[in-house]
Amino acid sequence: MGKNFCAFFLPSRSLKYNYGGIKELVPKNENIPEYPPVGDEVEGEADPTYSKPFPTPTPVPFTPYPDYTSSEYRETHEGQYVPCESFIDGEVLKASDPPSKVYAGIPWRKPDAVIGSAELLGLDDTVCWERDALLGPYGFGDNTTLPLHEDWKNTTTIDFSGVNWSRLQDECVRRNKGRFNPSPTHAGSIPIWTPPTGNAKRDMDPQVDIDSQRGTDSQRENSTDISKYQSRTAVVLRAYDGFKFAPEDVVNLRRMITELSLLSGGEYQIHIIIDVKDFDVPIWADETTYQETINKVVPEEFRGIVELTNEPMMAASYWSAPWHDSYWSLFMPLQLFSRRHPEYDFIWQWEMDMRLIGNHYHFLEGLSQWAKKQPRRELWERNARHYIPSVHGTWEEYSAWVASLYPESNSTVWGPVLPANVTAIDPPEPPTLTPEEDNYEWGVGEEADLITLLPLFDPIGGTWNLGNDCKVYDEKDKTPRRAAIVTASRLSKGLLWRMHEENSKRRHSCASEMWPATACFHHGLKAVYAPHPMWFEKDWQSMTTIDSIFNGGTKGSSNVESVFGINEHNFSGTTWFYNSRWARMLYRRWLGYDDNGGGREWDAEHGNMCLNSVILHPVKSVTPANEH
Known part of the structure; x- marks a missing residue:
């Protein structure tokens, strides 16, 4: 192989x-x-x-949703699930009867x-x-x-x-507020500007110190303890001010909001970040300009779920970082979004040109639950291959075959892998000195800080054209790193805040498709490639x-001499x-x-x-x- x-x-x-x-x-x-x-x-x-x-x-x-009324569910979850029946004014959507239907069976010879x-x-x-x-x-x-x-x-x-999808999502969360953590972790005191319409939010001063939030809060972010509060996840779609919302885009967004947010009782919430590429538009000057910019781009029914960003804002927010543009630093707006929205434990980076044929809740929960079950021993090594x-x-x-490729002691990743002169931010501590002493227990039941949809590979020495784009580490060419092509991924709040500190205080950064994976690699966080x-x-x-x-690299992996490049x-x-x-x-x-x-x-x-x-x-x- x-x-x-x-x-x-x-x-x-x-x-x-x-x-x-x-x-x-x-x-x-x-x-x-x-x-x-x-x-x-x-x-x-x-x-x-x-x-x-x-x-x-x-x-x-x-119906892929849990039986929210069962005694088993109620015993392990806080609060009461309240159906969000108000689908559209004048229409009723029962949580027990989703509008979309499916066919039993598959076409012959599929x-x-x-x-x-x-x-x-x-x-x-x-x-x-x-x-x-x-x-x-x-x-x-x-x-x-x-x-x-x-x-x-x-x-x-x-x-x-x-229809106002923002109002419907917010009302659904309000009905189910007893299910969610009433005091989510917040990194520092970030001033938040909210227009009277409630349609947009702005981070005025993102340069804050998260040191005071370490300890109890960060330990809770990486804890394997099962909280009875239901976690919340934002799905953030990314577009720009020249994007044309076609009718098919509208249908897709309606379905995503219904399947993920309304039918789950607010477990997920859909947002859109619009990158304003026309720097001459003073989107931060006043509320009117901000809202007029949204109105020119976005269909009326979705305007309440939109927030704006632009490259000058990234430059102001991360002035010391080497990159601020939407290509090299795609995750900067997501990092700031997470700090404005501490209620979300996880955020899915999504793209307007992705389409799921199937049920979004079923798909994302499948990835999440599988990633949660994965042990950390030889995880990075399994991640590096197409299954x-x-x-x-x-x-x-x-898994046994991958393990057999690394028989020598301490030959696999076990804890943070750090560049020279860099310290990890609150890394989770391995329970044993070596992976051989662990019986594939560490990590089982632990939420993944990063879920990717393609392998996490080592680009050093390969032909991928962005593989050397990590800055400003002391040893640029030797900085340990990982990458995952296509930025669609799920990131935890703890990962996003560490990425924020690396950008804002340490001047560290990597090209977008390397940045979350490399931050996980350096800080010992749990990253999982989900083989969909x-x-x-x-x-x-x-x-x-x-x-x-597809696995043409070292030891049958996607590293180095790989398909990537x-x-x-x-x-x-x-x-x-x-x-x-x-x-x-x-x-x-x-x-x-x-x-x-x-x-x-x-x-x-x-x-x-x-x-x-x-x-x-x-x-x-x-x-x-x-x-x-």
Whole structure:
């Protein structure tokens, strides 16, 4: 495993059963996946036939939320869950009856994921998602708001005019306030400016010292004790003042808010940070200018969840740091957002061009709970590899194989890994001197400070073009570091505040896709790559070929001689990467466009396309209004 292979291997053919409709559904356990190869199946064999008639599909409710009324839940959680029934004025959305529905089964011969595993993360891979059942309640198919096809029918009767999603989210939290920590940790006394509308918040003086908050508070941030208070998570979408909100973006935001915030009783809350690239707009001069800037960019129903930022503000806030721009220092606005919003224990950095086919709560909770279970022993080493089940076997087999690669004592990461002349900020102390003395117990039950969606790799000596961009450490080229391509990730409040102090007081910084991982590495925090399922567009024939390319680095990892850098073109035909070509094509075909063989005639024969839960990136220019 992990031998460096020809980086320019070209897959031979497209997998035709990546595209299946609701007229072809079969139970998951009866499906024979087209790919990866199963048993003695070889290329050129005739397709297996399915002897039974396909059942008539009927969508059913999908309820991934806990039973908030059960005695088991009430015994382990503070407060009472109160349903947020006020979905839209004049409409009622019951928490027990989510609007979106799902189809039981998957299309016949549907390929399995090549990288990652739904089952491993607790994601339901026995169902599939079709566009009308998933998006219809939010305006999909309404020709007045989403005219993707002139003949699509209006599938919702809800009138979204006048909806204020900020008010709905805040009201939901108010109803459920007994479930959440009434005194969240706050780092220092940060002056907060709030316009009378309550639509935006501004950090006037972010240069504060968090030393006084160390000790009790920081220990609680890294504690493995289970609090009965429900943690809260912000999902922060990032856009800029030239972004054009298309109808499909609007439908996606409505669904995210409903699935994550309203149906969970406020466990999650959706925000948008807009980067104002026109520096001549004095957004901090007065409340009117601030709000007018938002009004020019954002649809009315979402204006209350928006906060503004710009590069001059980053320069003023982090004047001593080497970078302040939105490319190199993407996390600076998120760091300040966390300090304005100490009520959030975690923040998901999200992008406007990400699309989840599936339920957002189900997906994010699956990642969170799996990461929480991971032991710290050999964690960084497991993190450094793409998990390929058909090559690595079960997760237990994979973990044992990784452990076998590091037989020598103290050869794995155990606690903080620090640059010269740098001290860690309140690092959690390993329970044993060496990892060999720990029985894979440390870290189990501990929330992850960082969850990434691709491996955490060592870029030193590799071809990734940003791998040397860490400043201003005494030994620039030797600074220990880690990176994770694509900045979409979940960060804890403790991590974000440490990143803030590193920027503001120590002048330390790394390029955006290295910064959270490197901060975790230096300060001994728990970072986890969650191997979510990734599908491939084409037949690569040999699974060892895929392993040799995607894990072509040291000891079968993604370090050094890796796919990250000059070999990134290999991600083009996958469902997740910043340069994936197939992600947008797959999404548009799922929506009913005629991309790559889809369209109305195909739908009539096969039924609307149905996909397993999958996160897609990048999905740009879905509709003409979003071409920018």
